[in-house]
Amino acid sequence: MKAAVLYGKEDVRLEQKPVPEPGPGEVLVRIQAALTCGTDLKVFRNGGHAKMLKVPALFGHEFGGLIEKTGPGITAWRPGQRVVAANSAPCRSCFTCRRGQPNLCEDLLFVNGAYAEFLLLPARIVKENLLEIPKNLSFQAAALTEPLACVLRGVQAVNPKKNETVLILGAGPVGLMFVQLAAKAGARVIVLGKGAKRLEAALRSGAEMILDLATLSDPASAIRKVTPQSKGPDIVIEAVGRPQAWEQAVSVVRPGGRILLFGGCPADTQVSFDTRRIHYDELSILSVFHHTPEAIRQSLALLADGSIRSDLLITRESPLDDLPAILRGMLTDQDAVKTAILP
Ligand SMILES: [Zn+2]
Numbered sequence: 001m002k003a004a005v006l007y008g009k010e011d012v013r014l015e016q017k018p019v020p021e022p023g024p025g026e027v028l029v030r031i032q033a034a035l036t037c038g039t040d041l042k043v044f045r046n047g048g049h050a051k052m053l054k055v056p057a058l059f060g061h062e063f064g065g066l067i068e069k070t071g072p073g074i075t076a077w078r079p080g081q082r083v084v085a086a087n088s089a090p091c092r093s094c095f096t097c098r099r100g101q102p103n104l105c106e107d108l109l110f111v112n113g114a115y116a117e118f119l120l121l122p123a124r125i126v127k128e129n130l131l132e133i134p135k136n137l138s139f140q141a142a143a144l145t146e147p148l149a150c151v152l153r154g155v156q157a158v159n160p161k162k163n164e165t166v167l168i169l170g171a172g173p174v175g176l177m178f179v180q181l182a183a184k185a186g187a188r189v190i191v192l193g194k195g196a197k198r199l200e201a202a203l204r205s206g207a208e209m210i211l212d213l214a215t216l217s218d219p220a221s222a223i224r225k226v227t228p229q230s231k232g233p234d235i236v237i238e239a240v241g242r243p244q245a246w247e248q249a250v251s252v253v254r255p256g257g258r259i260l261l262f263g264g265c266p267a268d269t270q271v272s273f274d275t276r277r278i279h280y281d282e283l284s285i286l287s288v289f290h291h292t293p294e295a296i297r298q299s300l301a302l303l304a305d306g307s308i309r310s311d312l313l314i315t316r317e318s319p320l321d322d323l324p325a326i327l328r329g330m331l332t333d334q335d336a337v338k339t340a341i342l343p
């Protein structure tokens with residue numbers, strides 16, 4: 001089979017690999033669509049990831065496909081079924097799993113290798129996080145299940161209400177998913193970001209207003225100006241993953257407001273917050289990481305009931321051979337959203 005292998009910094013190659021044979025409890029999936037993702041771009045740029053994979057490694061983790069073959073002991077699945085899976089599964093027995101936080105599992109098992117013709121799913125992922133794609137949902141749209149599950153947990157944490165002002169920092173795929181969910185909750189959504197096409201997509205996703213970073217000399221005052229009585233947004237959702245964005249989120253929210261720090265920052269970075277602001281303005285600072293099997297199921301249900309417009313998130317289709325060029329392009333393209341890679 002053809003598969004993308006990550007060797008190091010900005011070094012991904014397409015190679016011929018033997019088609020894996022499913023062992024006990026395992027399932028082999030024939031990939032129909034895989035999606036590019038900001039996390040993959042980060043891994044591509046850095047040449048690896050402490051938790052997710054060690055190079056050289058098969059690469060890619062958002063996909064939809066058909067079951068090709070099942071391993072010994074599998075009775076719930078059969079070849080030909082349309083499926084999607086999360087990119088990880090918790091152990092269910094460690095300290096955090098036992099405390100009901102499987103997203104923080106100390107032994108989270110990851111699977112990578114969706115940029116390929118076939119992907120072998122380990123038994124634990126088959127058991128915890130393999131789901132059938134509902135009939136009305138395309139493989140590409142179903143592949144959004146995993147990133148949307150992470151975003152969904154973020155939305156549940158800050159719980160935007162009707163008519164609240166929600167500022168979203170960042171207009172990448174994650175920012176755009178937040179726009180759709182916050183708008184759906186009836187909030188008034190403002191997006192601060194860059195890239196004309198992404199910002200235009202934010203408007204079509206339900207944002208009431210966009211602020212283009214490229215044209216603002218003082219983003220903080222521009223944000224306040226468009227909120228009731230210039231007090232700042234009720235909620236700020238940070239979807240950038242840079243310390244400066246975290247600090248900005250805390251500085252612009254209104255007194256009594258809520259902040260979601262969603263984007264993971266580079267390793268060994270620090271932020272500095274004004275203690276007076278946090279205490280006397282009673283700010284609620286929240287953060288979420290990854291997804292749970294429950295959120296994965298809720299996410300797929302949202303996609304299936306048509307609540308999420310996948311066409312605003314997946315803007316291109318490309319063959320697997322083009323993957324290295326697409327990832328290189330994403331390093332500098334401020335307008336890239338998600339590309340569906342079709343093997
Ligand atoms: Zn992802």
Ligand SMILES: [Zn+2]
Pocket residue numbers: 090091092093094095096097098102104105106107108
């Ligand atoms: Zn665990």
